Amino acid sequence: MSLYCENVSLNALAEEFGTPLYVYSQAALTAAYENYASAFDGLSPLLCYAVKANGNLSILRHFAGLGCGFDIVSGGELARVLAAGGRADQTIFSGVGKSRAEMMYALEAGIKCFNVESLPELGQLNAAAAECGIVAPVSLRINPDVDAQTHPYISTGLKANKFGIAMEDAEAAYYHAATLPHLRITGIDCHIGSQLTNLSPLVEACGRLLDLADRLAAQGIELEHIDLGGGVGIVYHDETVPDLSAYAQAVRHLLGNRALSLILEPGRSLVGNAGLLLTRVERVKRNGDKYFVVVDAAMNDLMRPALYQAYHHIDNTNPQPGNTFTADVVGPVCETGDFLAQNRRIAAQTGDLLVIRSAGAYAASMASNYNTRPRAAEVLVNGSEFRLIRPREQITEMLERELACL
Template identity: 70%
Template sequence: MTNSLKCEQVPYSVLAAQYGTPLYVYSQKAMTDAFNLYQQAFADLKPLICYAVKANGNLSILRYFASLGCGFDIVSGGELERVLLAGGAAGKVIFSGVGKSSAEIEFALKNNIRCFNVESLAELERINSIAQRLNKIAPVSLRINPDVDAHTHPYISTGLKANKFGIASQDALTAYQLAATLPHLKITGIDCHIGSQLTDLSPLIEALQRLLVLVDKLDELGIRIEHIDLGGGIGIVYQNENVPDLNAYAAAVSKLLSGRNLPLILEPGRSLIGNTGSLLTTVEYIKQGEEKNFVIVDAAMNDLMRPSLYQAYHNIINASPTTADKFVADVVGPICETGDFLAKDRTIAAKAGDLLLIQSAGAYASSMASNYNTRCRAAEVLVNGTEHYLIRERETIDSLLATETACL
């Protein structure tokens, strides 16, 4: 039996042998294909596609998306540092997030980002004050909470009244009128983001319809909107979800924006990177419990938090030739938590030493990784055809402990 499971043209066994496991592996071709889907679907509207850095902020990934023409959606000053270091254009950066610090706002203003997505009246006042001190005019777009149910996991729903994000629809006119009076602000747009992992895209259309009602009311007040930002949130297939129809979504958006001079901004993250990456892990032990079987691997919840945090599903396949019989087991890691699982009740054929491939781990895996149980973060590799590149070295204990001091 031969091992033919590959990332592009490189066997996963070769990558594991050279770089070790756990290992994040990304396909450059898959990244290109995902970006091109957006370009083709929205060709008539020619949107600025701002990759959501929070999904995966590896510098090589950011640099590649920048080379494709992407802008970037950021939620921290640190993410702006990443974008700039990777060669991204500050003029294509949208700064989102509810808790922008004064230092972050100042840093963004000094680098002349495209605009701030503002989420509260207090933030408007803060940005104006800092812009005044710097003798700058800050471009702002207000994030409106349209109270649309995205029908997604409650932890990643962001467009309901109960969520912390955005300015309530009923307060939007007042907020824009306030912004118009602040001398160091320039109103550039209106935006929303209603949630993540949306596979039914009809809530996005409903949100756009509600935003356009506001745009018309603002126009009557003499407040001109220069762009509309529909955020991200487009889902991917982890298991058996419906495949989101980008073409249908784009057609609906195009119809609603017809006749309006409103340039479009989109902020995809997961849908650009999620299915381009996998987490490669080695089976350490097979354990037969009294009530359950366990496949114990060297990856853990610190490498892939989504199953423990959201009860999320990731498909797992054996990347090694194996003669093991299939059995039902939980796939778990070494961390000292019952919540440390990567899969529950999976039918799998595996034995100690086998390589397992945890799929759809390009988004919110490495970016959410931690050092819990003093575990070093895994290495990351980018594959392009027959070539493969180490884009993040495996963390070492020395580097992990370098900033700590035993002072007593």
């Protein structure tokens, strides 16, 4: 069985660049962006790609070329956006723990808006803006206490979560923000979670934010935009994912005649299914009745299965008929939690090339050097062409800075 990314053989890519290897389809990136643009046509949203999903500079540059803005959660991500040719004035700065240095950097760059998550942050941002001689544009991230019905580690819209300002405190927070001379209130936002497979929580959160916006308007605080965050899920296994056109229709109905522009922060749904991870089988091991397919990728290359108990579909580019068995697919990292799949029916033998699907989001971006493992290379495919967009890390590079300190 010969598997391809667009018109390029995955076996050929593995031979040229080695494994583990991240591979992305440019056509799939474009199609995912256009799916949003088409669904929300008429609302003219600013689509701010969530950089945390995958921050490779070539991917950011591609989205910038499509007209995308960006959603960032650190000063480092802002540096990536700017290095890739993205615009600060189309970038939203989210995150619960922005440092003073990050605030100053974003202010001087001309950030579009800070999504502020607490009263202390309002005061700190006002002070930073005063020092810069700038009035900072702010939106308050409201925690609407809506259950996103997703994995608890990626649920962000409940009172028990660290994110946002509680709904019952929101009006007072806006009134306080309005008194701070170096802040300008521009919007309202929320982000209730990630990998959402049901529209209802998204629509409910939108309704709650609009009700708050109406109450604020009645008190003389007029908002310019509503930011509904991201979180729309993708298919990893057999999920039924939200219909973006239905989502857009619901938002359009709720917005009505309000003069609010719309911002969305998609991440996973733009890149998740556009990427895959190639890995080579080192050996098949048996412990009693238990089989393990040991591969050269590990939890440091794809953290999601260990962290979220996530499912990723796995294909073999050269399966042997009649050689299917049940096994855990595991990596070389010295942790029992180092698995990419558990109790999976698979056909595999030493030297086989496996394809781990839906690895475009939260794979390379969460990669680490645990066990002194170099991070994998990344390749972008465009039709019949492909190019290396991040070389494989070398152990000498990893040791260089420490050696300098000896």
